[in-house]
Amino acid sequence: MPHEKTDTDTAKCPMSLGEVDLFEPGAQNFWYESYKILHRESPVHKIPGEGTSPDTDGFILSKYEDIAFVVKDILRFPPPVMKNTDLEKAGVSGFNAEKENIDKEKLPASSVVSRHDPSLMNAFQVSIQSLRPNEELWKAHKRQLTDPWVGPGAYRHEEMVTEATNKLIDNWIDKDKFDFVSEFAMPLPQIVMANIIGFPLEDIPFHKKWGDAMVMPFVYGKGHRNLLTKDQSDEQQVLLKDFGNYVIDQLEEKKKNPKEDMLSFLLDVTYEPFDRKLTDTEIIGVAYAMIIGGLETTQYAIAHQAVMLIDDPDLYVDLDKNREKINAFVEESLRVKAPTQGLSTRMTTQDEVFQGVKVPKGSILHLRYGAANVDPDTFECPHEIDLDRKALTRHLTFSQGHRTCPGNGISRLEQNIAWNCLMDRIEKFEYTTETKIEYQSGIMLGTLELLLNFSKK
C-alpha cells in the first residue's frame, strides 16, 4: 500500500542528488529513495552552516561502517553543543543548546539541553550531569538503574506484557474493523511503560500528552537539529509544566507505599558508584527518559510490522506456523523500517575523514540509522526481509556501543509478544477500503493511522 501525502507535504521523489532533502515536509515518503542516491553519490552529505555554529556544517552520515564507528567512541564523538548566542540570533531553541554552567570537562558523555527549559528537561540534564558524567558512570547507570527494568532484565515483564496485549485485543476482537495504531500499537507501550515505571494506568492520557510534548522537537523541529522556535519551545514548556510535579506526587506515594516498580526501586536503590541514594530530581530525569524514549518508537515499530505482514500474507502464515521465526522478523523489520531514522546526536572534536570526505572539528554528525540499515555494502538485498540473515541484531536501529538505546530489551519483548498474541487469535489482517497510510511528520518514521479488517481464528 503506497503512503499518502498530506496537503502540506512539499517533497517529491528525488531524481538526483540536488533534489535530496531529508528534512522538508513529506520527505518521509521518499527517504528510502533518497538513501539510494546518498549511498551512491554523497555518503557523507554536507548541510552547510548547520553545525554547532553558523560557520560550521552538519554532515549526514549514511554508511553503516561510519555510523557504527562513530557511536562506539563517545569521547571522540560527544553530543553536540550549540552556542546559545547563535540560537538566540536565529530565534530558535535546540535540544542541544548550550547551557552556560555546563562543566566542559564533563561534556563527552553528556547530552546538553536548551536554556528555555528551566524545569523538566533540566531534571533530565541534571540527572545526566550528576549520575553519568563520564563513560564509566554511563555504563554503571545503565547496568544498575535501567538494565534490570527495560534492558536485558525486561524478560521479567513477560507475563504483564502478554496480559496487556491480550486485553487490548479483547477490546476490538468482536468488531468488523479497527484502527491498529490507536487501538493496539499505541496503547501497548503506554500500558507497559506505566506498569514498569509504576504510574497509575488511569493517568495514561496525561502520559501521552507529556510524551507528545517531549517529542515536539522530533515532530515539529526544523532541519536535522530539530530546532524549535522560541514560541514552540515555550509552548512545550507549558505542556510539560506538570510532569515534574506529577512525578514528585508519585514519588511521595511510593515513599508511603513502595511497590514492585521502577520508581520504588529508584527511591530505594543505593547508586553504587557514589554509594548514595538518588535525589528526586535525578529520579524525575530517569522517568522523563523512559517516557520520551519508550512510547512512540515501539508503537511505530509494531505498526510497520503490521503493514509488512499485510503486504506479504505468506510471511504472516509462515510466522504463524513457525513462531520461533517471529524474533527474526522483528529484527529484520526494525532494520528495514527503523522508527528512529536519524539523530544529530554527535559532533566532531577533531578533524575527521569519512569515505574520503574531510569533516572538520566542530561539525554536527547526523547519524542516519535508517540509511545505514539498508547500506548495500553491508547488507545483501538490503530492502528484503530475510529471516535467515546472519547477525540479525547487527542493525543500527537502537544504535550501538555504550549509548545504545537502554530500552531495547523491553521494546523487543513487546514486539515479540504482540505478534505471538495476535497470531494466536487472528487468521488474517487486511486493509479496508478506507485505509490511508500517512507518515508522522518530523524525524521519526511512523504511521499515524492504520484501519484494518481481520478474520478471527
Ligand code: HEM
Ligand atoms: C523501536 C523502539 C526504539 C527505538 C528504535 C529506539 C532508538 C533509540 C536510539 C537510536 C537511541 C540513540 C542512541 C545513541 O545516541 O547512540 C535511543 C536512545 C534512548 N532510548 Fe530508545 N529506542 C526505542 C525504544 C525505547 C524504549 C522502549 C525506551 C524506554 C524504555 C527507550 C529509551 C531510550 C533512552 C532513555 C535513550 C537515551 C539514552 C541516553 O542517551 O541515555 N527507547 N533509542
